[in-house]
Amino acid sequence: MHYAFNQERSPRHLFAHRHRRAACALLIGSLALAGHALAQEDAAASTAQANNPLANMTAFNLQNYYIGKLTESDDSANQFWLRYASPFSVGQTKWLLRASLPVNTFPTAPDGTKRTSIGDLNIFTAYLFDTGNPAVSFGFGPQVTAPTADKDELGSEKWSAGLVNVLFNGANPKFQYGYLLSWQHSFAGSSTRETVNQAAFQPFAFYQLGGGTYLRAAPIWLYNIENHNYSMPLGLGVGQVIKQGKTVYNLFVEPQWSVADKGPGQPKWQVFFGLNMQFLN
Numbered sequence: 001m002h003y004a005f006n007q008e009r010s011p012r013h014l015f016a017h018r019h020r021r022a023a024c025a026l027l028i029g030s031l032a033l034a035g036h037a038l039a040q041e042d043a044a045a046s047t048a049q050a051n052n053p054l055a056n057m058t059a060f061n062l063q064n065y066y067i068g069k070l071t072e073s074d075d076s077a078n079q080f081w082l083r084y085a086s087p088f089s090v091g092q093t094k095w096l097l098r099a100s101l102p103v104n105t106f107p108t109a110p111d112g113t114k115r116t117s118i119g120d121l122n123i124f125t126a127y128l129f130d131t132g133n134p135a136v137s138f139g140f141g142p143q144v145t146a147p148t149a150d151k152d153e154l155g156s157e158k159w160s161a162g163l164v165n166v167l168f169n170g171a172n173p174k175f176q177y178g179y180l181l182s183w184q185h186s187f188a189g190s191s192t193r194e195t196v197n198q199a200a201f202q203p204f205a206f207y208q209l210g211g212g213t214y215l216r217a218a219p220i221w222l223y224n225i226e227n228h229n230y231s232m233p234l235g236l237g238v239g240q241v242i243k244q245g246k247t248v249y250n251l252f253v254e255p256q257w258s259v260a261d262k263g264p265g266q267p268k269w270q271v272f273f274g275l276n277m278q279f280l281n
Contacts, residue, residue, distance in 0.1 A: 047173075047208060047212050047214065047241045048135070048170040048172075048173050048176055048208070049135075049170055049278075050241045050248050050250045050276065050278065051168075051176065051204070051206050051214075051216070051218075051239075051250065051276070052137060052168045052170055052176075052178075053085070053098070053166055053168060053178075053180060054096050054126065054128060054137035054138075054139050054166055054168055055137070055278060056087050056094075057087070057278045057279060057280055057281060058084075058085065058086045058087070058278070058279045059083075059084070059085040059086075059276065059277060059278045059279070060083070060084050060085075060276075060277050060279075061081070061082075061083040061084075061085075061274060061275070061276045061277070062080075062081075062082065062274055062275045062276075063080070063081040063083065063272070063273075063274035063275075063276075064078070064079070064080045064081070064272070064273055064274055065078065065079045065080075065081075065267070065270050065271070065272050066078055066270060066271045066273075067079070067267045067269075067270040068267075068268070068269045068270060068271070069267070069268040069269055070107075070264070070265050070266065070267060070268065071258075071261055071263065071264055071265065071266040071267075071268055072263075072264040072265070073107070073112070073264070073265075074112075075107040075112045075114075077104075077105060077106045077107065077114070077267075078104075078105040079102050079103070079104055079105070079119075080102065080103040080105075081100055081101070081102050081103075081274075082100070082101045082102075082103075083098065083099070083100045083101075084098070084099050085097065085098040085099075087128075093127060093128075094127075094128040095125055095126065095127055095128060095141070096125065096126045096128060096139060097123070097124075097125050098123070098124055098125075098126075099121065099122070099123045100121070100122045100123075101118060101119070101121050101122075101148070102118070102119035102120075103116065103117070103118055103119065104116065104117055104118075104119045104149070104154040104155075106153070106154060106265075108151075108153040108154070115151055115153060115154060116154075117149050117150050117151035117154040117155070118148060118149060118150060119148070119149050119154055119155050120145050120146060120147055120148055120149055120155045120156055121145065121146045121148040122143060122144075122145045122146075123143065123144055123145075123146075124141060124142065124143035124144075124164040124182070125141045125142060125143075126139030126140060126141040126164055126165075126166055127139060127140055127141050133171060135169070135170040135171040136167075136168070136169050136170070136171055137166070137167070137168040137170075137178075138166070138167050138168075139164075139165070139166045139167075140163070140164070140165045140166075141163070141164055142161065142162070142163060142164070143161065143162050143163065143164045143182060143184060144159070144160070144161045145158075145159070145160040145161075145184060145196075146159060147159060147189055147190075156186070156189070156193060156196050157189050157190035157193045158186035158188070158189035158190065158193055158195075158196045159186060159187055159188040159189050160184040160185060160186045160187065160196045161184060161185065161187055162182060162183045162184030162185055163182065163183055163184075164180070164181070164182045165179075165180075165181045165182075166178070166179070166180050166181075167179055173208065174207065174208050175205070175206070175207050175208070176205070176206045176208075177203075177204065177205045177206070178203075178204055179201065179202060179203045179204065180200075180201075180202040180204075181199075181200070181201050181202075182199070182200045182201075183198070183199045183200075184196060184197075184198060185197045194226060194227070195226050196226070197224070197225040197226040198222065198223065198224050198225060198226075199222075199223045199225060200220055200221065200222050200223075201220075201221045201223075202218060202219065202220045202221070203217075203218075203219070203221075204216070204217065204218035205217050205218075206239075212240055212241040212242060212243075213238065213239070213240050213241075214238070214239050214240075214241070215236065215237070215238055215239075216236075216237045216238065216239050216252055216254055217234070217235055217236050217237070217254070218235070218254065218272070219232075219233045219234055219235050219256050220233070221233070224263070227263065228262070228263075229262050229263025229264075229266070230260070230261060230262050230263070230266075231258065231261045231266040231267060232258065232259055232260040232261065233256040233257060233258050233259065233267060233269075233270065234256065234257060234259050235254045235255055235256030235257070235272065236254065236255070237252055237253050237254025237255065237272070237273075238252065238253065238254075239251060239252030239253075240252070246279060246280040246281075247277055247278070247279055247280070248277065248278040248279075248280065249275065249276075249277055250275070250276040250277070250278070251274075251275050252272075252273060252274060252276075253271065253272070253273040254271070254272040254273065255269070255270075255271050255272075256269065256270050256271070256272055257269045
């Protein structure tokens, strides 16, 4: 009788046991997939924001332009940039401070002899507008450039001030775009040096390939309003975003070629490369 009872209950017991195991496995698998999806979303968000110049985090960038050939000469040059950015608040308003200091290596003599020096320090602050979308950043504010070059030929010897406008649209995790528009005019400094009256426009676009790898284009178009010289390069490069702990590392290289230029000392071709670092709160 006891044996018959076990024979009657065992299949149901096994079915229930297997059903519970399957349900647990399904639950664990669902949680794992959800966690993986969230991790992918976080990684995609970090990757999408890695090139945002208005990102709400402290950043430090090491960027370099190797200029293979200058206009009206066969000389090469180099410009290495140290850039620091940090968000801050004034009352209820949000701002971003960015400071940029170049180290210039340019020919300064007819025979092509080069000299190296720090260049002029540029600082801008941008008021960050509430766009209603956290993935879209829009900033506008003042800038000032100080004549910090310790070799006269590698700086303007002028104090300049102007305005900066920045847009970054990261709403699409696959494709991000925007621009940095600036203008500045000198107001003090050496009377023997040319007046600074310059506009710069940097359109940028980034296409995510997956795994933190992306294609990029971020040329800077310069126009000297004072003498009407200009430089208009185009480029296409590749980058890789790596997140380690609370730091996002962004390595990239982008060859650029001039499609239009006027005046001496403009780059005919150059290679833009660097390492950007963002430090998460």
